[in-house]
Amino acid sequence: MIDIHSHILPEVDDGPKSWETCVAMCRTAAEDGITHMVAAPHANDRYHYDRPYLQGLVEHLQNLIGDTPKIILGCDFHLSYDNVQDALAHPKRYVIDDTRYLLVEFSNYSIPQQMTESFRKLWDNGMTVIVTHPERNPILREDPQRIAEWAQQGCVIQVTGSALTGFWGERSRRVALWLLEHQAVHVLATDAHDTQKRVPILSTARDAAAAICGEQIAASLVESNPRAILNNEPLPYFPSPRLA
Numbered sequence: 001m002i003d004i005h006s007h008i009l010p011e012v013d014d015g016p017k018s019w020e021t022c023v024a025m026c027r028t029a030a031e032d033g034i035t036h037m038v039a040a041p042h043a044n045d046r047y048h049y050d051r052p053y054l055q056g057l058v059e060h061l062q063n064l065i066g067d068t069p070k071i072i073l074g075c076d077f078h079l080s081y082d083n084v085q086d087a088l089a090h091p092k093r094y095v096i097d098d099t100r101y102l103l104v105e106f107s108n109y110s111i112p113q114q115m116t117e118s119f120r121k122l123w124d125n126g127m128t129v130i131v132t133h134p135e136r137n138p139i140l141r142e143d144p145q146r147i148a149e150w151a152q153q154g155c156v157i158q159v160t161g162s163a164l165t166g167f168w169g170e171r172s173r174r175v176a177l178w179l180l181e182h183q184a185v186h187v188l189a190t191d192a193h194d195t196q197k198r199v200p201i202l203s204t205a206r207d208a209a210a211a212i213c214g215e216q217i218a219a220s221l222v223e224s225n226p227r228a229i230l231n232n233e234p235l236p237y238f239p240s241p242r243l244a
């Protein structure tokens with residue numbers, strides 16, 4: 001399995017605080033069958049994103065853990081005006097590795113109507129938006145149809161694996177299920193932050209997804225689709241969502 005969204009670098013955001021925890025998280029992931037992990041530190045008002053510095057941390061972590069899992073640098077990119085301007089000026093600064101794919105998280109407090117325009121601008125500058133954990137966003141949760149429409153427009157939708165098993169509460173679980181049933185989920189990821197609560201385990205979510213949409217689609221969500229992202233290729237499983 002491939003996890004495209006995790007927080008496994010020390011002291012750079014609200015993720016782990018020590019190298020010991022980072023290493024323990026990677027060991028847990030490897031035991032779960034995760035072969036690749038995208039380290040996606042936040043870039044927002046609170047956390048500054050310094051790509052060369054973070055790349056150095058990735059290399060150090062890789063040295064500490066050996067070959068598996070392979071660590072790749074990305075960013076949990078907060079969709080703010082300033083961030084979008086910076087990404088447009090530096091299209092390779094926030095994407096996953098050297099690919100076109102950009103993990104984008106939304107504010108919990110407001111989602112501007114001109115969102116589609118921001119997506120288009122990023123797209124025109126060579127970036128494909130991966131909408132992260134919409135099932136946990138209090139605004140989007142009320143309007144999952146809007147998420148499905150973004151999928152129809154070409155956005156990749158990433159749901160938190162543990163949302164499917166109820167860790168984020170009943171409303172998030174229901175929206176995650178709704179999206180899955182409407183063919184509007186393309187990737188499951190851990191969004192792991194620690195070794196206790198938000199853990200780097202994906203197999204449970206894969207099994208939960210398999211019970212809903214079958215083994216083959218579940219495998220696409222944790223294997224072939226995330227692999228295509230790392231290879232900078234179009235996603236093999238990218239159906240038209242079932243819009244209401």
Ligand SMILES: [Fe+2]
Nearest residue numbers: 005040076191
């Ligand atoms: Fe995250």
